[in-house]
Amino acid sequence: MKYVDEYRDGALARSIAAAIAREVRPDRVYRLMEFCGGHTHAISRYGLEDLLPANVRLIHGPGCPVCVLPMARLDMAIACAGLPAVTLCAYGDLMRVPGSNGSSLLKAKAAGADIRMVYSTLDALRIAEAEPAREVVFFAVGFETTTPATALAVRAAERQALGNFSVLCNHVMTPPAMRAILDGGGEGDETPVLIEGFIGPAHVSTVIGVEPYRPFARDDGKPVVIAGFEPLDVAQAILMLVRQINDGRAEVENQYIRAVTPSGNARAQAEIAAVFETREAFEWRGLGSLPASALRLRPAFARYDAERRFGLAETPAADNPACECGAILRGAKTPRECRLFGTVCTPDTPMGSCMVSPEGACAARWTYGRFRDNAAAARRKEIA
Amino acid sequence: MSLAKPIRRKLDLANGRVDLSHGAGGRAMGRLIEDVFLAAFDNAWLAAGNDQSAFEVAACRMVMTTDAYVVSPIFFPGGDIGTLAVNGTINDIAMAGARPLYLSASFVLEEGLPLADLVRVARSMGEASRAAGVPIITGDTKVVERGKADKIFISTAGVGVTPPGLALSSDAVQPGDAVVVSGTIGDHGVAVMSKRENLEFETAILSDCAPLHGLVADMVAAAGPGLRVMRDPTRGGLAATLNELANQSGVGFTLEEDAIPVRAEVAAACEFLGLDPLNVANEGKLVAIVAPDRLEPLLAAMRAHPLGARAAMIGRAVEDPDRFVEMRTVFGGGRIVDWLAGEQLPRIC
Known part of the structure; x- marks a missing residue:
C-alpha cells in the first residue's frame, strides 16, 4: 500500500530502535504516555514494545472515546432507544460497550429496540430523511476528531429543516483529560503521577493544532511530541521524547507535520464553536467528573439535542469497585496489577473501561500482548 | 362432454x-x-x-x-x-x-x-x-x-x-509442523462488505468462492499421512481457524506476518475500515498443517494447481501450554493473533 507501508518498514524501525537504545540513559526509566487509542492500537498491533529498551515504558492513555464513555451515558442511550418511534444510530464499536447490569446496545437491539450501526453522521441523516415517521437519534461520541462531523450533521439538519433528527451528544475534549492525568486522582489519592512525557494525539491535533498542548510543556515541564498513527511515527516520537528528557527540555514538538499544522483546522474549529458549548462538568469512565471537559449543543440548536428533546437524565451507575482503570489511565498501575484483569475482566466480558475497545489499555494488552505476561512464553522467546 | x-x-x-x-x-x-x-x-x-x-x-x-x-x-x-x-x-x-x-x-x-x-x-x-x-x-x-x-x-x-488410510484430525498437530495457506486471505469478506448497505466502496476485489476438493486431492497425493489437518478459514478468518487448531491440538503457533499473502486492495480496504485481514472470511482458501518433511512436496503440488498458485508457508506449530497464536509483525515486534471478541466491527477513528 503506497503511503502506508513506508511507515511500517521493519528496517527503518530497527534503525530508530537502535538510536533509542543508544541514547537512553541506563540509570533511569522513561515513562511515556501515548494519549490516543490509535497509538495504543499501533503499538500493540505491531509489537513496538519488543523493539524498545526495557527502561522505556509506554503507558496507555485514555484517548479511546469508547472506553471513557461512562455507563450512565450508555444507559441513557439505551433508554433513549427504547422510547416510542426512536431509531438510535451508533458507531459500530459502541455496540458491545457494557452498561449497567450487563446491558449493551447489542442486547437492547436483540430485545427489539431499533438500533442501527452507521459509519458516519451522514448515514444517520439519510435515515432521518428516508423515514420521516421515525425519531432518528445519532449517538455522538468521540474527541475533537469526530466532533466536526457531528456539528456538520446538525447544521445540515437545520438547513434541510429535518424535524426528526437529533444528537445525543457525548463529545469530549483532549486537553482537559491530559490536565486531569497530570493533576492525579484528586483529593485523598496519593498515587504519584509518573508520566514524564506525552506522545500527543494524531487526528485530534489535525483539528486543534499544536497550541493547546503548550501549558503541559510550559507549566508542568512535560514534553509533548504529536505523532501520527503509524508505528514508525510512534517510534520516532519516542526517540524525540527521549532526547527532550535527556536534554532537560520540555517542548511541544510536531512529528506529524504531514497532517498537523500549528493552528489546526480553522474551518473545523469554527463549526464546533458554532454548534457546541462547553459543559460545566462531564463524567469520564476511569477518570471521574472533569470540569469543562465535554460539549453539548448550544441553546440555539436545542431542538436537535436529544437530551432536551426527550427529557433524558443521567442515572448514576458505578463501575466495579475492584476495577483499577483510573490508576491505569493515570499510569500509576499496569493492567496486570489489577486483579480483575484477565480473570473476570476480558474483552468478552469487560468490567472496566480499559477492556472495552481494542484501543483500551487493558484490551490491547490482553488481545495483542498477554504472551509477554507469561513466563513460559518469555522463556520460549529467549530460546528462539 | x-x-x-x-x-x-x-x-x-x-x-x-x-x-x-x-x-x-x-x-x-x-x-x-x-x-x-x-x-x-x-x-x-x-x-x-x-x-x-x-x-x-x-x-x-x-x-x-x-x-x-x-x-x-x-x-x-x-x-x-x-x-x-x-x-x-x-x-x-x-x-x-x-x-x-x-x-x-x-x-x-x-x-x-x-x-x-x-x-x-x-x-x-x-x-x-x-x-x-x-x-x-x-x-x-x-x-x-x-x-x-x-x-x-x-x-x-x-x-x-475419504481415501483409505487418511484420517485428518484437528488434534493431530505437533510442534514443528508447518502452517500453509493456499493463497491470499480476506478476499471474500472484503468483497461482501464492499456491497453492504451504508458501506459501499469501489473495489475490484472479487470473492474467492471456489470448490477446493480438486486442490485437496492433489495435496493428499503429495503429502499423504504427513498432512495433519486442513480447515477452510471462513467466518472469523485465519485467526479463528488457527486458534481453534491450537486449542484442539494443545499447541501454539508462531506466524510471520510478511509471509501471509494479502492482496494490496484487501489490505487497503481493511485499513480504512479498521479491520484485520486475519479476521476476515474466506470462501476459497484453506489452511493445512503438515509434517516438516512433507512441506516441500505439498507446496509444490499446491502451487501447480490454479487454486493454490499463491500457496505459502506462514509459520510453525510450537510447544505452548497457553496455546497462543503469536505473530512476528512486519515491523519486527511480536503480538498475539486472537479470536474476535464478537462480530468484527469497524472502529471510530
Missing part, C-alpha cells in the same frame, strides 16, 4: 415474485420447483421426482456435513449466496481429505423475493455443482411471510468418501 385440458401457465420468471402459494404444497409450488430448481440443477435424480434420492456407495469411510447460508447482500462481486451454498459445503467435505459425492439443498424464501433473483441464485448453484462435479440430488422449499426471513436462506448438506 369432456373437459378441456387446462393451459399450463409458466411462471413469470422475469417480473414475478415469490408468494405464499409457492410454499403451500399445491400446483404453484410444483411449478416453482419445476421451472426454477429442476431447470437449473438438471439431473436424473431430481427428474425422478421422489422425496429422496438413492445412490450406491462401496464400503468406505464416509463424511457428512451441513451448513446454512444467510449472506447479505445475496449477490456480491465474484459470487452469490448460491455459489457459496454449493462451494461452502463441498469445502467442508474436502477439508477431511474426502471426495464430495452429492449435495442436498433446502430453501427458505421470503414472500416478495423477485423470481428473477431466485432463478439467478438457482442457476449459480447449478453451474457451481456441475463445475465441481457434485450434483444436488434432493431438496426442499418453504416460503415464509415477508419480514420472517431476509430474501433467501439456503441450507445445503453433503456426503463424501
Whole structure:
C-alpha cells in the first residue's frame, strides 16, 4: 500500500530502535504516555514494545472515546432507544460497550429496540430523511476528531429543516483529560503521577493544532511530541521524547507535520464553536467528573439535542469497585496489577473501561500482548 | 362432454415474485420447483421426482456435513449466496481429505423475493455443482411471510468418501509442523462488505468462492499421512481457524506476518475500515498443517494447481501450554493473533 507501508518498514524501525537504545540513559526509566487509542492500537498491533529498551515504558492513555464513555451515558442511550418511534444510530464499536447490569446496545437491539450501526453522521441523516415517521437519534461520541462531523450533521439538519433528527451528544475534549492525568486522582489519592512525557494525539491535533498542548510543556515541564498513527511515527516520537528528557527540555514538538499544522483546522474549529458549548462538568469512565471537559449543543440548536428533546437524565451507575482503570489511565498501575484483569475482566466480558475497545489499555494488552505476561512464553522467546 | 385440458401457465420468471402459494404444497409450488430448481440443477435424480434420492456407495469411510447460508447482500462481486451454498459445503467435505459425492439443498424464501433473483441464485448453484462435479440430488422449499426471513436462506448438506488410510484430525498437530495457506486471505469478506448497505466502496476485489476438493486431492497425493489437518478459514478468518487448531491440538503457533499473502486492495480496504485481514472470511482458501518433511512436496503440488498458485508457508506449530497464536509483525515486534471478541466491527477513528 503506497503511503502506508513506508511507515511500517521493519528496517527503518530497527534503525530508530537502535538510536533509542543508544541514547537512553541506563540509570533511569522513561515513562511515556501515548494519549490516543490509535497509538495504543499501533503499538500493540505491531509489537513496538519488543523493539524498545526495557527502561522505556509506554503507558496507555485514555484517548479511546469508547472506553471513557461512562455507563450512565450508555444507559441513557439505551433508554433513549427504547422510547416510542426512536431509531438510535451508533458507531459500530459502541455496540458491545457494557452498561449497567450487563446491558449493551447489542442486547437492547436483540430485545427489539431499533438500533442501527452507521459509519458516519451522514448515514444517520439519510435515515432521518428516508423515514420521516421515525425519531432518528445519532449517538455522538468521540474527541475533537469526530466532533466536526457531528456539528456538520446538525447544521445540515437545520438547513434541510429535518424535524426528526437529533444528537445525543457525548463529545469530549483532549486537553482537559491530559490536565486531569497530570493533576492525579484528586483529593485523598496519593498515587504519584509518573508520566514524564506525552506522545500527543494524531487526528485530534489535525483539528486543534499544536497550541493547546503548550501549558503541559510550559507549566508542568512535560514534553509533548504529536505523532501520527503509524508505528514508525510512534517510534520516532519516542526517540524525540527521549532526547527532550535527556536534554532537560520540555517542548511541544510536531512529528506529524504531514497532517498537523500549528493552528489546526480553522474551518473545523469554527463549526464546533458554532454548534457546541462547553459543559460545566462531564463524567469520564476511569477518570471521574472533569470540569469543562465535554460539549453539548448550544441553546440555539436545542431542538436537535436529544437530551432536551426527550427529557433524558443521567442515572448514576458505578463501575466495579475492584476495577483499577483510573490508576491505569493515570499510569500509576499496569493492567496486570489489577486483579480483575484477565480473570473476570476480558474483552468478552469487560468490567472496566480499559477492556472495552481494542484501543483500551487493558484490551490491547490482553488481545495483542498477554504472551509477554507469561513466563513460559518469555522463556520460549529467549530460546528462539 | 369432456373437459378441456387446462393451459399450463409458466411462471413469470422475469417480473414475478415469490408468494405464499409457492410454499403451500399445491400446483404453484410444483411449478416453482419445476421451472426454477429442476431447470437449473438438471439431473436424473431430481427428474425422478421422489422425496429422496438413492445412490450406491462401496464400503468406505464416509463424511457428512451441513451448513446454512444467510449472506447479505445475496449477490456480491465474484459470487452469490448460491455459489457459496454449493462451494461452502463441498469445502467442508474436502477439508477431511474426502471426495464430495452429492449435495442436498433446502430453501427458505421470503414472500416478495423477485423470481428473477431466485432463478439467478438457482442457476449459480447449478453451474457451481456441475463445475465441481457434485450434483444436488434432493431438496426442499418453504416460503415464509415477508419480514420472517431476509430474501433467501439456503441450507445445503453433503456426503463424501475419504481415501483409505487418511484420517485428518484437528488434534493431530505437533510442534514443528508447518502452517500453509493456499493463497491470499480476506478476499471474500472484503468483497461482501464492499456491497453492504451504508458501506459501499469501489473495489475490484472479487470473492474467492471456489470448490477446493480438486486442490485437496492433489495435496493428499503429495503429502499423504504427513498432512495433519486442513480447515477452510471462513467466518472469523485465519485467526479463528488457527486458534481453534491450537486449542484442539494443545499447541501454539508462531506466524510471520510478511509471509501471509494479502492482496494490496484487501489490505487497503481493511485499513480504512479498521479491520484485520486475519479476521476476515474466506470462501476459497484453506489452511493445512503438515509434517516438516512433507512441506516441500505439498507446496509444490499446491502451487501447480490454479487454486493454490499463491500457496505459502506462514509459520510453525510450537510447544505452548497457553496455546497462543503469536505473530512476528512486519515491523519486527511480536503480538498475539486472537479470536474476535464478537462480530468484527469497524472502529471510530
